[in-house]
Amino acid sequence: MEKLLIVDDDKGIQKQLKWSLSDYDVVLAGDRETALAAVRRHEPKVITLDLGLPPDEANASEGLAALQEILTIAPHTKVIVITGNDDRTNALAAISAGAYDFYQKPIETDVINVIVARAFSVAAIEEENRKMRAVAGSDIGIIGNSESIERLRMMVKRIAPTGITALLLGESGTGKEVTANAVHLASDRKKKPFIAINCASIPETLLESELFGFEKGAFTGAHRTTKGKIECAEGGTLFLDEIGDMPYSLQAKLLRFLQEKSIERLGGRQEILVDVRVVCATNQNLEQMVADKTFREDLFYRVSEITLNIPPLRDRDEDVIILSQYFLQHYAIEYKRNVKSFSEDALSAIKSHKWPGNIRELQNKVKSSVIMTTGTQVTAIDLGFLEHQDKSFELSLNLRVVREQAESIAIQKAYALSEGNMSKAADLLGVTRPTLYSLIEKYELKINA
Ligand SMILES: Nc1ncnc2c1ncn2[C@@H]1O[C@H](COP(=O)(O)OP(=O)(O)OP(=O)(O)O)[C@@H](O)[C@H]1O
Ligand SMILES: [Mg+2]
Structure with a gap:
């Protein structure tokens, strides 16, 4: 009633x-x-x-x-x-x-x-x-119902058609790439490529050719002319992730591209006009880097025509449950598991956790819990929140039981992560295959090895 x-x-x-x-x-x-x-x-x-x-x-x-x-x-x-x-x-x-x-x-x-x-x-x-x-209304892929996410979505939609260069700031796993992609999807470039490049993960010597491409013979091993990411994003959007890690030596060249909308391939002589929208992200303090002279001031102003702050998950209370439910449904379908919901203790564990790894951490936890759970409900233990077990269980605890529990959870997780490959699972756990088999036997784990 x-x-x-x-x-x-x-x-x-x-x-x-x-x-x-x-x-x-x-x-x-x-x-x-x-x-x-x-x-x-x-x-x-x-x-x-x-x-x-x-x-x-x-x-x-x-x-x-x-x-x-x-x-x-x-x-x-x-x-x-x-x-x-x-x-x-x-x-x-x-x-x-x-x-x-x-x-x-x-x-x-x-x-x-x-x-x-x-x-x-x-x-x-x-x-x-x-x-x-909250779910589908994320037509641009940003899920969430909190006020700060509503505001972010609104800003994204407002700046998307303008071509303005946006700088996204946020902790790791908060959704910087998702937001960059949203800017792309909300713009009239959405049918053209969205290309992401992580400046931190590419060695300095390679980054230049990755971005700008090279002509045949530009350096040893340059057997044929190759387009860089900027050219590949023609008509679309280029996401420069971790822009704070852009080597100083490359910053001037990047600035020229942003200002002139033209590039030169490595070893090339001719200017190539490009039509690319740029979105940048970082979790470094660029202003401090400008003060320390490790980031060019002119480039800083050029990439931060507008700054969007993406709040950490712990400040987005309302979103935690919505995102959890979304990921649960998503992974239940992907892994063909008959998992329908979270138990009470799982929900309270989710609400009280601080999520230092933000949405990525939440996503990973829900994903492995969907794989791990044996019932239709995901429990706090499935999520790896041991402290949220119900009372009856706590009473039976002693150190040996805790250890065995942790071991058996780790094994099941490793097994799931390595998609059933026992050698890989053993590697992940840092044990030999025979040890892994004997542990599975000891804990009577239902793993079809
Ligand atoms: N609002 C959201 N709705 C749905 N999924 C999201 C949202 N935000 C982030 N995610 C998911 O969380 C994960 C992390 O997001 P993303 O890669 O965009 O974060 P990031 O800020 O770029 O992190 P990092 O700094 O570690 O690169 C991704 O798998 C992404 O799909
Ligand atoms: Mg990222």
Whole structure:
């Protein structure tokens, strides 16, 4: 049964409403404070609110204040304001303050039931829409429903068509590459290539030819003319990841490309015009690097025409569960596992973890848990949160059991990560194959080796 909160100081009306609305699980409140406590405790989707609450029964001040406070803590609640029959002004004031509807006394069972039922159905549809927006509404691949992610999505959509060079800042695993790709997908370049290059992972000597390409004979081993990443991204977007690791010697050349929109291949003599949108990312402090003269100031201003900060997952409370559910569904399909949901202890572990590795860490944990779990529910243990086991288990613990548990989890993880290849799994665990086999036997692990 749906929870319905009835706020009215008149005991007679309370009774009458409760009786009329017998299809709902009714919670009663007689004043503003009790009403707010009930909202926090029961999270009703629909509330009927009498505007004349004590100590100001004759006017609407308490009722309107209650309305405002309710909508502050639970903005999606549908509040139906109930007024005396000659009180249109206050009813309209309530509507403009965000009330969903108003109803004038006297109470008629049929009418109030239709209004309340419709409020519940509107609330349900809106909630469904919010969820869809969070998942599918990430038409550009950024999943999440938190305010900061909404803002990021909005910024991405705003800058995407402009061609402006954006600098993305964020901790590791927060979604810098996802955001760069979103800029691409939201722009009219989306049908052209999105090319990412990580300046930190390519040796300095290779980075130049990777980016700019080379002519045949430019250096020993340059057997044929080869396009660089910049040319490969023609018409599309180039993502320069870890731009802070761009060698100083290459920065001038990069700046020229950004300013002139033209490049020269290594060993080439001719300017090649390119139409490429650039997005950069780093988790280094570029301003400090500019001060230390390890990053060119002119390049810094050129790449940071606009800066987007991507918040760490620990500051995006609302997103953690949405992302977890998303990854769970995703990997259940990918690995053909009949996994449907998280257990209570898994959810509370997910909520309380700080996620230093951000979304990548969450993604990896959910992925291995989907592979590991034996049931349809992922538990805290499947996620590797040993401290969240339920009490009965904790009581039986001693050091040997802890060790064995950890070992058996590590083995199953390694087995999953190496996709069933026993030699690889043994390598990952730093043991020999025979040792691994004997451990699997010891712990009676169900691994079809
Ligand atoms: N908002 C999001 N919605 C869905 N998946 C996301 C989101 N943000 C990140 N991810 C996923 O999390 C992982 C890490 O994201 P990404 O590679 O974009 O992070 P990053 O900031 O570039 O990290 P690093 O600094 O370590 O390179 C990826 O697998 C990505 O698909
Ligand atoms: Mg990255």
